Amino acid sequence: MGADSVRIVAGGQLTMSDAEWEQTRVRSAVIGPLAARTVTGIAAADRAAVELGVSRRQIYVLVGRYRKGSGLVTDLAAHHSTGGKGGNRLPEPVDEIIRDLIRRRFLTRQKRSVAVLHREIARACVTRGYKVPSRNAVVRRISMLNPVEVGRRRQGADAVRPLQSAGGEVPVISSILEQVQIDHTVIDVNIVDERERRPIGRPYLTVAIDVYSRTLVGMVVTLEPPSAVSVGLCLAHAAADKRPRLERLGVEAEWPMSGIPKSLFLDNAAEFKSEALRRGSEQHGIRLTYRPKGQPHYGGIVERVIGTMMNQIHELPGTTFSNPAERGTYDSEKMAALTLPELERWLALAVASYHGTMHSTLGQTPAGQWAAGVAATGQPSLTPNQTAFLVDFLPVFRRTLRRTGFVIDHVHYFANLLKPWIARRESMGQFIIRRDPRDISRVWVLEPEGHQYVEVPYRSISNPVVSVWEHRQALARLRERGAAQMDEAALFRMIEQMREVSETAEKTTKRVRREAERRKQAGDAYPAKCVLTVPAPPEAPTDPDPSEVPVQPFEQIEEW
Structure with missing residues (x-):
């Protein structure tokens, strides 16, 4: 039977080409055993998703269709898209080529790049007379796959532990700011004071990472050890428009990733268990979750990004490197040259560069993933008053x-x-x-x-x-x-x-x-600070003097 022949199935109600029939048969072989179970677990659904080259959500859709159907292979036949907005937009044979080559060529320990995969897809399509799909179309289909299964097939089980949740499975993160991870580190560089430009030691970095897009949504550099205030400052930076801060630093870069997180994933440090953080999070509808004790690899996404930043820090004058052996005879204090504001400027530029770099897990840049998230869910809500927001976390x-x-x-x-x-x-x-x-x-x-x-x-x-x-x-x-x-x-x-x-x-x-x-x-913490002239109070309370400068309350701070 030729490539253009059709197969008449189920009393003539459905016509399919050989390629469509083969796809439906493979679906049935994978989905049938899942549908026979009382409960389809996440791990099993993810394995099936990688096998069929679809998302986890689509697996559950197919399982539902199979259970509601008559138990025939054709219950799982693909529904043809009209190609409208949000549709598949690719012919089914081209989609099948993409799925097949992702499974056989991309999800292997050889770890071929997206560029190599796209070239192989292009050759296969040209050979069969189909229009070559765009690279973005291929990237979108890779991004739909479970990152744990992708990482396990390309890098092995150990490499995906940081992505796993307490139950051993990746948390279902489907939108920006759905989960934000926060962590601290001491920065591997000595800085100097602005007055004498002499060494004052190493500052601390607190960062907030959006798990969905892998973008940095918040960052703060302090001279104090990590505390509840560090967390509050980082959250305030995440929740506000970053353009004013970039202008004060003199940085010409794009950093549109801002918004109030829906949930925070944290370790068990004292600053993450403070009343200040708990009350502030409740005030703004932020859910707090904690990694299991004794299992530090959970929440490793933020730690991995911090590690990447520290590797870049090692290029700066005054770096302490990661350990004494690596530092050797390099005199970190003598070579220190950057002030705190200069280091902040460098970090802001490094973040902008990172956002524009291809991410191996995402299959695209973090900035591109964030933009896709914004397109799907709309612009996140920002805090109109950064100072008032910060007060809620003090x-x-x-x-x-x-x-x-x-x-x-x-x-x-x-x-x-x-x-x-x-x-x-x-x-x-x-x-x-x-x-x-x-x-x-x-x-x-x-x-x-x-x-x-x-x-x-x-x-x-x-x-x-x-x-x-x-x-x-x-x-x-x-x-x-x-x-x-x-x-x-x-x-x-x-x-x-x-x-x-x-x-x-x-x-x-x-x-x-x-x-x-x-x-x-x-x-510099409160640039709009109002200096008030307040006399010492009298022995007995009297009516307020209307001629004195009033103390301005913050606006729209609701009760807990």
């Missing part, structure tokens, strides 16, 4: 309101808007307060009604802006000197003395230079 305190305001770690905070609450404080209980450790000169207090936060500054406007780390050092110094009772005035006098010593020293230490850079980084 560390939480609970304090009772006093006649003189709030006291946190021996520091007093007051604003005139507190006066109406002070008058009825006995019946109000404790307030929920948020504080940024990088700048403790103000706190954010949740209103009694719970609808929004208000900013409350130092009670004494003469106190300098300090970080919580500098504050703790001053407290420790006072205790060393035998201070029996802590006093706010003594605390800030100690901070001023410590700063004078560091600023007048002929040769500052690396630690002091690092602390100075911390203060500068904290000062």
